[in-house]
Amino acid sequence: MDKLLIIGLVLHFIIAIVLMISLWRKDETILAKFIWSLIILVPFIGPVIYGAFFDPLLNKIGNKTKITKSDAIKHALAADHFNDR
16 A cells, blocks of 8 residues: 555544544433444544534533524624624
8 A cells, every 4th residue: 555545544543533532522422422433434534524514512502402503603693702893
């Protein structure tokens, strides 16, 4: 194999291990952790998909209540730092 490919795979698996450790410390279901772990292990594209689509803040706020994306956007827009203009 090409040395560059080997280096890329090694870097991918180091990043994947760090992401999975972070994922398994979060308050998610075991099934969600398992599925996201499998996605993270897909070479090169897995961590990108995880970073783009995994967002626990949209599912849990404060006392772990479920909210929608539109509620999260409304909450962000209502924050004081947007109204200082």
